[in-house]
Amino acid sequence: MLRRLLPLLLLTACQSTGQISAQNMGQMPIQLRGQTTQQPPAQTPGQTPPQAPIFEIDGQKYRAYDEGHAYGTFHTYDTLKACPEAKTRRVHVLLPRDYALSARSGKRYPVVYMNDAFTAFFINQHNPVGRTWDVAGTLSQLKGQVQDVIVVAMTPVVRDREYTLTPFADQRNCCQVEAYAREIASCIKPFFDKNYRTRPEREHTAIVGSSHGGLASFVIGTRQSQAFGYAAALSPSFWAGLDYNYRDDDSKQIEGSALVQPVSDILADPGKRPTLWLDWGLKRDGGDINAVTERLATKRTQEMAQLLQTRYGYRNGKDLFIYEDPTGGHDEFAWKPRFGLIIKAFFPLQSRSGS
Numbered sequence: 001m002l003r004r005l006l007p008l009l010l011l012t013a014c015q016s017t018g019q020i021s022a023q024n025m026g027q028m029p030i031q032l033r034g035q036t037t038q039q040p041p042a043q044t045p046g047q048t049p050p051q052a053p054i055f056e057i058d059g060q061k062y063r064a065y066d067e068g069h070a071y072g073t074f075h076t077y078d079t080l081k082a083c084p085e086a087k088t089r090r091v092h093v094l095l096p097r098d099y100a101l102s103a104r105s106g107k108r109y110p111v112v113y114m115n116d117a118f119t120a121f122f123i124n125q126h127n128p129v130g131r132t133w134d135v136a137g138t139l140s141q142l143k144g145q146v147q148d149v150i151v152v153a154m155t156p157v158v159r160d161r162e163y164t165l166t167p168f169a170d171q172r173n174c175c176q177v178e179a180y181a182r183e184i185a186s187c188i189k190p191f192f193d194k195n196y197r198t199r200p201e202r203e204h205t206a207i208v209g210s211s212h213g214g215l216a217s218f219v220i221g222t223r224q225s226q227a228f229g230y231a232a233a234l235s236p237s238f239w240a241g242l243d244y245n246y247r248d249d250d251s252k253q254i255e256g257s258a259l260v261q262p263v264s265d266i267l268a269d270p271g272k273r274p275t276l277w278l279d280w281g282l283k284r285d286g287g288d289i290n291a292v293t294e295r296l297a298t299k300r301t302q303e304m305a306q307l308l309q310t311r312y313g314y315r316n317g318k319d320l321f322i323y324e325d326p327t328g329g330h331d332e333f334a335w336k337p338r339f340g341l342i343i344k345a346f347f348p349l350q351s352r353s354g355s
Helices: 013-017 135-140 159-163 175-197 210-224 261-267 288-310 332-346
Strands: 055-059 059-066 074-079 089-096 111-114 150-154 205-210 231-235 276-280 320-325
Touching: 013 089, 013 111, 074 135, 074 150, 089 135, 111 159, 111 175, 135 150, 135 332, 150 288, 159 175, 159 210, 159 332, 175 210, 205 210, 205 332, 288 320, 320 332
Parallel strands: 111 150, 111 205, 205 231, 231 276, 276 320
Antiparallel strands: 055 059, 059 074, 074 089, 089 150
16 A cells, blocks of 8 residues: 655744644655655555654654554654653654644644554564554544544563563563653653643543553553553553462462552542553463463452452442453454553543543
């Protein structure tokens, strides 16, 4: 499928600086004035194009391209360093198709941040599992049923280290998820709030992830609840730090754990805590990934859901959404359809905040 070049819009005053504002030119896979605009090469949907026009905003370079999804177009920052303290990481951004055209009206959009960017959109050399959530395809199908959102998907630098809270297995990196949460809230989110037309308030901001990325989403949502009003944890690794080396340890409980105890006051306060999505799958065949990892995720996430309701007063269907997938395993095939359910729950066409 050929990626389509969008019509050239009137450039803003920032042309004179040699830069194009992402606020106003979000969809534009064009080149700067004085350069040749040419038809891009054929591109298979779901694969990041190796060659795409390069732009710069706030000193950060990104590639802008259109894969023909009904929902929208992409920006990819291959080496985003959102602030001096931040790590350099690849970040993909999915913008609604009307993003550039709506600049005149000043329209702003909720934002869904995602962990594990390498599986969010594309099957390419950066995707280690060869499967994708196909977020752009799902949002294309939901067009008109939910609010238009900007999706910002972030690639981990060292996944185990950035997405875990406590030691969970022998010879595995761990334990820097709280630093990662601070980076997302204090560097990455402010960068996109500054340079894109977001709705920056917590009630318009979500974090989504699965497995270790789901554990990280819960940590981000509860440790940085002033910035994130919604957190979705799909098949999350709540077992990490409790069931060491993937072995059941019923002597340890979610309640009182390092995951919950430090944010107990936040979880107990309806005005400060995030709205949460928790889910798990019941598929147990297909190897240890389902027989062990998804089983442990199910066990501990059920425990978490019960604790949130009985101790902290969360209400299922109000500020807590619980989903059990009878055929779901521990993979992108299961998480892909659940993403659509999450967007319906968090960002229905009529805003939950009433705005």
